[in-house]
Amino acid sequence: MSDVTVSEPQVDTSGRPTGRLLEVDNLRVEFRTRDGVAKVINGVTYHVDAGETLAVLGESGSGKSVTAQTIMGILDTPPGFVTGGEIRFQGRDMLAMSAEERRRIRGEGIAMVFQDALSALNPVFNVGFQIGEQFRVRRGMSRADAKKRAIEMLDLVKIPNAKQRVNEYPHQFSGGMRQRVMIAMSLALDPQVLIADEPTTALDVTVQAQIMDLLAELQRERQMGLILITHDLGVVADVADRIAVMYAGRIVEEADVHELYAKPAHPYTIGLLESIPRIDEKGQQLRTIRGLPPSLLKIPSGCPFHPRCPMAQPVCVEKVPPLLQLGPTRASACHFAEELVSRD
Numbered sequence: 340m341s342d343v344t345v346s347e348p349q350v351d352t353s354g355r356p357t358g359r360l361l362e363v364d365n366l367r368v369e370f371r372t373r374d375g376v377a378k379v380i381n382g383v384t385y386h387v388d389a390g391e392t393l394a395v396l397g398e399s400g401s402g403k404s405v406t407a408q409t410i411m412g413i414l415d416t417p418p419g420f421v422t423g424g425e426i427r428f429q430g431r432d433m434l435a436m437s438a439e440e441r442r443r444i445r446g447e448g449i450a451m452v453f454q455d456a457l458s459a460l461n462p463v464f465n466v467g468f469q470i471g472e473q474f475r476v477r478r479g480m481s482r483a484d485a486k487k488r489a490i491e492m493l494d495l496v497k498i499p500n501a502k503q504r505v506n507e508y509p510h511q512f513s514g515g516m517r518q519r520v521m522i523a524m525s526l527a528l529d530p531q532v533l534i535a536d537e538p539t540t541a542l543d544v545t546v547q548a549q550i551m552d553l554l555a556e557l558q559r560e561r562q563m564g565l566i567l568i569t570h571d572l573g574v575v576a577d578v579a580d581r582i583a584v585m586y587a588g589r590i591v592e593e594a595d596v597h598e599l600y601a602k603p604a605h606p607y608t609i610g611l612l613e614s615i616p617r618i619d620e621k622g623q624q625l626r627t628i629r630g631l632p633p634s635l636l637k638i639p640s641g642c643p644f645h646p647r648c649p650m651a652q653p654v655c656v657e658k659v660p661p662l663l664q665l666g667p668t669r670a671s672a673c674h675f676a677e678e679l680v681s682r683d
């Protein structure tokens with residue numbers, strides 16, 4: 340047995356972790372493929388504190404999942420390689436840690452819920468065995484005790500008749516219930532940070548809302564830092580504290596959720612907001628952002644959004660806009676960000 344342990348975070352009077360839990364700092368990842376080098380993550384910086392929800396938003400292929408996989412230490416290497424940056428958990432760079440230390444952080448420090456619960460669960464074991472595995476392997480519990488804890492976890496995620504359902508197999512659960520099982524598994528070791536990667540996209544709208552509510556409730560109760568990955572701005576309005584918007588492997592805007600909705604400071608965010616369907620505009624055609632995300636084998640010069648941007652100017656083709664801090668909680672990577680936030 341290793342004596343490596345996850346260092347304890349600062350705690351408040353009730354024993355809950357406080358402060359900054361996870362920081363991704365200027366992360367760079369590339370995939371070396373037969374077609375060339377795809378620069379998938381190009382300097383991503385974001386953080387999550389105890390008790391807050393950060394939504395990471397962006398179109399398909401913007402690098403949301405690869406960033407999460409790199410945090411979890413499950414990047415597909417090769418072809419994926421980290422070429423720069425740091426990922427700090429409670430101040431310590433995880434990329435510099437031993438494999439054993441990272442393994443310990445996985446599950447206890449940071450856990451992840453995947454989009455597709457059916458393929459993430461093993462079809463040949465009942466859910467009690469799969470949840471219980473964490474208690475058996477990581478906590479050294481007996482099979483009977485691990486099963487008891489698995490039932491408690493199913494109760495926690497509000498699966499009715501947990502005592503019976505613990506013996507059932509993944510295919511016996513509905514999509515929403517399976518996602519609850521995944522959440523139960525991810526929370527088994529009481530992580531401080533939970534990354535939920537598109538946890539509701541495979542579900543219908545009513546069930547989506549139920550799973551979101553459950554995640555929000557568990558996050559509040561446990562004072563976890565929650566990173567909620569989604570491509571749907573509509574989903575995050577009620578649950579997120581802050582939003583980081585990704586485009587072509589960069590953060591292009593970061594803001595408090597209310598600030599971002601009230602006054603987006605990046606044309607890409609404006610485009611995303613305009614493509615949310617609104618109940619009061621039934622029947623009106625949905626606006627979408629013109630064009631497609633760029634090939635990551637050949638990212639456009641200057642601002643990578645310029646070929647699609649309705650505000651683009653010659654400077655946008657020449658100069659990469661840095662992520663500029665515009666206020667205590669907001670930053671934007673657009674040459675005209677200050678003009679966007681100062682307009683009425």
Ligand SMILES: Nc1ncnc2c1ncn2[C@@H]1O[C@H](COP(=O)(O)OP(=O)(O)OP(=O)(O)O)[C@@H](O)[C@H]1O
Binds near residue numbers: 370
């Ligand atoms: N194993 C891999 N090999 C080569 N390229 C990969 C691999 N995994 C991801 N990529 C590429 O990395 C880029 C970012 O992918 P990623 O899965 O992070 O996107 P995403 O933002 O999560 O999108 P989505 O909303 O579709 O989940 C994509 O262009 C993808 O093709």
Ligand code: SF4
Binds near residue numbers: 644
């Ligand atoms: S820098 Fe230029 S191209 Fe990029 S988002 Fe701003 S206005 Fe558009």
Ligand SMILES: [Mg+2]
Binds near residue numbers: 537
């Ligand atoms: Mg993804």
